[in-house]
Amino acid sequence: MFKKTILSAVLLLGLLLMVAACGKKEDPTLPGQSSAETTTAENDSQQPESTTQPTTTAQKTKTTTTQPTTEPPMADYPYEPTGSGIYVTRDGVLKSAEVTSFDNRKFPQVRYNEAELKEFIDKEVKAFNDSKKKNAVTVEDLTVKSGEATLVLNYADFDSFLEFQGTDFGVKHLALLEREDAVRKYNISNLVDTAGVKTDLLIALQDTDIKVLVVTGKTLITLNGDILYMSSGMTMTGVNMVRCEDDVNYSYVVFR
DSSP states (O other): OHHHHHHHHHHHHHHHHHHHHHHOOOOOOOTTOOHHHHHHHHHHHHSOOOOOOOOOHHHHOOOOOOOOOSSOOOOOOOOOOSSSEEEEOTTOOEEEEEEEEOOGGGSSSOOOOHHHHHHHHHHHHHHHHHHHTSOOEEEEEEEEETTEEEEEEEESSHHHHHHHHGGGGSEEEEEEEEHHHHHHHSOOOOEEETTSOBOOHHHHTOOTTOEEEEEEESEEEEESSOEEEEETTOEEEETTEEEEOOSSSOEEEEEO
């Protein structure tokens, strides 16, 4: 009788344990999380909360390593003309310079008057601006020194330059374009690097930040940037200067 009571109690206790086991919820395991990680998380949850330690200045400071720039910074060249030509910036600012002899010592009588020269130029500029009803052309500088007169003009746009100067300046076509526009509008070919070595078009135009200057005419071109490639008929005269001698075909200057 006693054995039956004990057996019944054991069976009842076992049944209760089975019911308790079936009713217990298991912790879900995140994708990629191993059972060992789950066990560790459970153990950590049972640990008492740790006391927060004060953060030292050394712990707050993070060392940041600056990665070297792959491309050199863009150069900035001011315009200091020594001869007649044009100056173009990456943003499309256009200037022209005319350097001419202005030396009265060569003649027995005075032939050149600086005040008259300035008056004549101002009159021509004003007449042109009045016809366009805007300041299409402005005089930046007029200097007479050492027997030479240097005139620097600013232009509101390339069309104003071409119209104001006419054919006397020697430039028949002038345009500044982004890479995509230049490839779409012009049949660019025969490019060389600054050493005069022929360069594949895909290499010359691979950089999306480049600018392409298109010119027809005989002139000295000064750019506010470094020249990378140019048409084979052009001549480098400096890191940012190139001379164009073709007044029939398009010539190209790739710069950044």
